[in-house]
Amino acid sequence: MPLSPTHLMNYIKLNPIDTPDALVLAHETIPAPKAGEVLIKVAAAGVNRPDVLQRQGLYPPPAGASTVLGLEVAGTIVAVGETVDENLLNQPVCALVNGGGYAEYCIADVELCLPIPQGLDFISAAAIPETYFTVWTNIFERAKLQAGETFLVHGGTSGIGTTAIQLAKAFGATVIATAGNEAKCQVCRELGAHHVINYHTHDFVEVVKKLTAGQGVNVVLDMVGGDYIAQNIKVLALEGRLVQIAFLTGSKVTLDFMPIMLKRLTLTGSTLRARSVAQKAQIAQALLQNVWTLLEKGQVKPVIYKTFPLSHAADAHRLMESNQHIGKIVLVMEGA
Secondary structure (H helix, E strand, O other): OOOOOOOEEEEEEEOOOOOHHHEEEEEEEOOOOOOOEEEEEEEEEEEOHHHHHHHOOOOOOOOOOOOOOOOEEEEEEEEEOOOOOHHHOOOEEEEEOOOOOOEOEEEEEHHHEEEOOOOOOHHHHHOOHHHHHHHHHHHHHHOOOOOOOEEEEOOOOOHHHHHHHHHHHHOOOEEEEEEOOHHHHHHHHHHOOOEEEEOOOOOHHHHHHHHOOOOOEEEEEEOOOOOHHHHHHHHEEEEEEEEEOOOOOOOOOOOOOHHHHHOOOEEEEOOOOOOOHHHHHHHHHHHHHHOHHHHHHOOOOOOEEEEEEHHHHHHHHHHHHHOOOOOEEEEEOOOO
């Protein structure tokens, strides 16, 4: 059915209070795609830590982006803007978006839409873009992780962690993960981590040194920050690479740079949202060429912890902030 400018959609409005209760169901006009864009009828939308940060006022959307939360969706293309092939209409896709995902309809750049891997449903597909784009560009493009190298990921049961473990193993790395309890450690093992460290009961620096016969790891992916930064430098091998993608415990630290020089280390990091469409489109194509077959064969998979109806977005954020989840939290539209 053609959409008229008067059609309304449900979406999650963000009120100016710093609690999950800021997220309330509201109604607004369905947006229209511009040149190079498509309109997706959303079936499911992923919930991510940056959504919580945006709700808290710590991660504002880029200029021109929707102020509605939500960085990844899966659904069906129902309208296309100028310059977009009309043959894409009615095609199921998952998409990385700059905002707007917590809604029944969402605008996406056509270059950031990917076909849903065969065998996956909308819920699983909605859990792919944000984490897979982030992991691919940071581990394989920035850190250049190679087969035969050793890789350490912190927060192994987060959405990023569960993705990083699987992809690093699939491409031939030895994987070490950290997690906060034995149940989470077991999930990391089941996902393919060769070694798992409970950071509440063991010093990961000492364990890594023993596991690597004192050599250290080649790549660390960290989202903790704070005291972990200096500890990560300690566990890096010669020519090691530390990739920072978040700072859950703070970004300002006092640091001794001597080991960086002596071990010829590389410290890098990135955010995804602020990159240009062209840059993100290159990541999309790399995923399509290198990872989609793995998803379709079941060699890697999104890990879904729990789903919520769109109207319960506040509950989804409460769960995210509790850190009890393993893998991804997804919002599902009514009737999807």
